[in-house]
Amino acid sequence: xxxxxxxxRYLVKRTGEKVFLECVQxxxxxxxxxxxxxxxLGLRLIYFSYDVKMKEKGDIPEGYSVSREKKERFSxxxxxxxxxxxxxxxxxxxxxxxAFIYEQYFGPGTRLTVT
Amino acid sequence: xxxxxxAQTEISVVEKEDVTLDCVYETRDxxxxxxxxxxxxxxxxxxxxxxxxxxxxxxxxxRYSWNFQKSTSSFNFTITASQVVDSAVYFCALSEANFGxxxxxxxxxxxxxxxx
Numbered sequence: 001x002x003x004x005x006x007x008x009r010y011l012v013k014r015t016g017e018k019v020f021l022e023c024v025q026x027x028x029x030x031x032x033x034x035x036x037x038x039x040x041l042g043l044r045l046i047y048f049s050y051d052v053k054m055k056e057k058g059d060i061p062e063g064y065s066v067s068r069e070k071k072e073r074f075s076x077x078x079x080x081x082x083x084x085x086x087x088x089x090x091x092x093x094x095x096x097x098x099a100f101i102y103e104q105y106f107g108p109g110t111r112l113t114v115t
Numbered sequence: 116x117x118x119x120x121x122a123q124t125e126i127s128v129v130e131k132e133d134v135t136l137d138c139v140y141e142t143r144d145x146x147x148x149x150x151x152x153x154x155x156x157x158x159x160x161x162x163x164x165x166x167x168x169x170x171x172x173x174x175x176x177x178r179y180s181w182n183f184q185k186s187t188s189s190f191n192f193t194i195t196a197s198q199v200v201d202s203a204v205y206f207c208a209l210s211e212a213n214f215g216x217x218x219x220x221x222x223x224x225x226x227x228x229x230x231x
Contacts, residue, residue, distance in 0.1 A: 031217055042206065042223040050217075058218065090160065094217060101148040101167075101210045101217050106160040 003027070004107035006091050012113045019078040021110050023091030030096030032074035033104060034058075034066060037088040049074055050096055081114045088112075117142045119209050121222035128197055129230050136192045136225045138207030144168075149183065149190045150208040150219065160206070166190065194227075202229045 007022035025032065033048040035058075045058030047066040055066050063085060067075045074093075078085055088111050092104040118141040128134045140149065151163040164174060166183050174181045178195045194201050207222045 033219075040223060042221040043208075043219075044221075045218055048218065088158070092160075096217065101165075103150060103162045103165050104217075104219060105162065106152075108157075108159045 004091055004093055004105050006089075006107040006110050008110050009108060010111050010113075012115065013078075013081050014115055015082060017078075017081050017114075019081050019112065019114075021076040021078075021089055021091075021112070023074045023076070023107055024072050025074075025093040025105070026072065027093065027095075027105075028071070029093035029105075030071075031094045031104075032068065033092040033094075034064075034074065034076045035090045035092065036060070037090055037109070043090065046076065081112075083114050086112060086114045117144075117147075117209050117211055117220045119207050119220055119222035121205075121207055121225050123225045124223070125226045125228070127228040127230055130199060131196050133193060133195050134197055134227065136194075136205050136207075136227065138190045138192065138222060140188050140190065140207070140209045142209060142211060144211045146211075148210045150210070151181065151190075151192050152206045152208065154204040154206065154224070156203070163192075197227075197229045199229045199231050202227060 004025045031050050034046045035043040037043045044060050049055045049068045065077045088109050090109045091107040094104045095102040120139045147168045149166045152160045154160050180193045182191045204224045204226045206224045208219045210219050
């Protein structure tokens with residue numbers, strides 16, 4: 001079974017703090033993704049990575065950065081957290097080989113509250 | 116730009132009834148993939164099905180079935196004889212077939228409640 005783990009289920013941070021959300025997958029997947037989920041808006045892609053040290057902006061990258069130093073780990077960074085970044089953050093990975101589009105597997109999510 | 120519309124925000128049905136969740140998509144590509152995910156109260160999205168644009172055959176998996184119709188750009192999901200465990204938020208998603216750029220565009224989800 002594919003397993004995607006995220007470092008925290010719940011996190012509370014103060015405005016202006018630097019926040020790191022960590023994601024690890026154990027299935028040697030090439031692709032990794034960060035989404036945020038807000039009521040009524042569904043899931044929106046923040047950043048994704050299709051290789052180590054590679055990153056691509058998603059639909060809502062403003063206020064976020066990412067890091068992928070190892071294949072299995074993909075970090076989302078909020079440089080200076082703001083209250084409008086209070087949300088559920090979901091990490092996902094997919095196989096990313098053979099020129100096919102494979103399904104993404106999701107972690108349990110991190111509910112971040114910025115006060 | 117691609118778009119997925121799930122017009123049903125919330126649906127409630129009594130246990131054992133059948134229920135259909137609608138999904139309408141927009142894309143300019145001729146090659147694309149469609150997905151359904153389930154998000155139970157625990158929060159973790161669970162993959163249900165992937166379908167590519169060249170395969171219009173309907174699929175059945177136990178009580179679940181999917182109806183893909185390119186003519187109406189729809190990919191609807193039916194649960195037969197619903198059970199309480201089916202209560203969840205269901206998301207439809209679309210990916211254009213750009214290898215190395217596998218962005219998923221999600222609909223806003225349909226919250227399904229099965230009443231015992």
